[in-house]
Amino acid sequence: MNKYFLLASLLSISQYVFADIKDNQDIISYTKDKKNEQISLLKELVDINSGTENKQGVIAVGEKVKPLLENLGFKVEWKELPEGMKHAGSLIATKTNNSSSKEKFLVIAHLDTVFPSDSSFQKFEYIDDKKKFAKGPGVIDDKGGIVTIIYALKALDHINELKNKNITIVLVGDEELAAKPTDISRKSLIDVAKDNSIALGFEFALNDNQLITNRRGLSEWYINSSGKQSHSSRIFEKDVGYGAIFAIANTLNEIQKELSHTNGLTINPGILLGGSHPIEDIEQGSGKVDGKKTIVSNNAIAHGDIRYLNENQRDYAKKIMTRITLNNLPLTETTISFKDIIPTMAETSANKDLLESFNQINKNLTHKSLSAVPSNDRGGADISYISKYMEGAIDGLGPWGTGAHTEKETIDLDSLETVTNRTAIFLKNYPNF
Known part of the structure; x- marks a missing residue:
């Protein structure tokens, strides 16, 4: 009897997984078809130097992204910082389609990198014959996060689901070295956060099985x-x-x-x-x-x-x-x-619930479970400024790689497809998992 029970259980699980993948196959097929296009955009962004102090370079990255978001129906504008701060402001894109929905998503990434304009590390470069890995300034931190956001939204638009979502995107211009005082340089981010409910941060992941539910x-x-x-x-x-x-x-x-x-x-x-x-x-x-x-x-x-x-x-x-x-x-x-x-990004039950939602998606996509990164392993990020205003917040949704903030910064390019699928499926189905 036990053997039959186990077999029935496995069949039940398999049917659930198959049904879930089948329900989202249109997203998965789209991201697969667009993989090379997504990598090409990543290369374009990486090849633009956007060290925090290179204000014009940061703006150039934002201007490259701006029409892509406008083509998806977002209203996009720059929120400039005072001239004396010498940093680029934030690019904010807003799309409000469903006034009756309680779910209002705040999506966060950043345009700048730690690499100044005179750095010797300037270009996207494949590092293996199979083109599975590439290095470059900001390739995971955080231009990989930006292209994840764009292609997840493109996937939703492709299946006619983006029209049902309320999404605000904030691409910060100086995450790596915030202009002081931060109550001015983060004011636009904080103001936007107060009108939203769920924060999704697209900082890079440390590996393929962890996300961030709290930060020191x-x-x-x-x-x-x-x-x-x-x-x-x-x-x-x-x-x-x-x-x-x-x-x-x-x-x-x-x-x-x-x-x-x-x-x-x-x-x-x-x-x-x-x-x-x-x-x-x-x-x-x-x-x-x-x-x-x-x-x-x-x-x-x-x-x-x-x-x-x-x-x-x-x-x-x-x-x-x-x-x-x-x-x-x-x-x-x-x-x-x-x-x-x-400030701290405090651990909350809502953050844990978001982790579990992404965990279910990830298991169906990759058969791997997700857990929370120990807070000691990560520093602060822009999501920390606004987490206290949110019903729930989670970070580390970008692609994974190694060597962030060094001239060995490397991305696992296959991770782009996984995290893009994961994000699109989450936005399509939340909170119905």
Whole structure:
């Protein structure tokens, strides 16, 4: 009896899978037919340098995408940032077709990359004879996400389903290095989010079996230590003290000892300058300082970040770090300041439900299950700014590959077909799974 029961169960599952694939075969056939066209668009976008600071390059990518969305019936406009911010704004595309529907989708990706206009890494290039893999600046982060969105929408339009959907797309111009203050540079995104219910983020995936249901928050900190300048032969004497470099080193060491083993919390000093007259160029990621080996330093600065699971953990870290800076070495003084940058994307039951919806689609397409990425494995993203306004949010819906933010950034081109199918099927059927 058990064997017959098992066979019946397997047949039932097989029929369900077959029926589900059959119901969406028109989408699957379309994306398969358009694979080469989708890759060609990806190559065009990758070959346009759009490093965050290359404002005109970012705009050029947006202008390439704009008519494609207009041809699908979207109203598309640029939301510019103030001129002094020196970054491109966001391209926002809106299509409202069903005023009675509760489902209003906010789709998020970004136009910029981390690669400046003078980078040696500029072009899309196949890296194997079978053309299964390619490398290029932004090939997964995030131009792969952009072409996923466009061809998922094209697939829906092809089967006459796009007309039934309420979708807003925000393609941010400076995700990789948000212009400050972010309450201005992310205002357009936040304003749009308040009119929508489900957020879908198209950052790249780490692999073929994970999506993102939560993200850690991000804050930055600045430590400034001062000391008494003197000849090095007199360091540690009662009237000279320890100098600024020892002071800041002691502070960083104490922070490491007290907080490095806190689960989900990371604290990293990214730049350290000590001597005399240290100056950090934050925009360029560089600094300069005067000093000699024979002089006790009178000033040192450090700049770093904190990543945290929730606001309580952030506040705890700030409290401990502040307390440590008050415990000064002789004849030194240390201060610390903080600036919040990206809020957390909190784990919610609605986010988990979205994951399960994509999981069902993915199992039917690939026979593989999806799970949530541990929050420690990913940083912040634009979806974090708006998740608190949404009924549900999920990220990592773009294609997968390796080497993001490096000159080895590589895409698995077969993943484009999978994630495009997955997105189109989700939008077609949600919430009826």
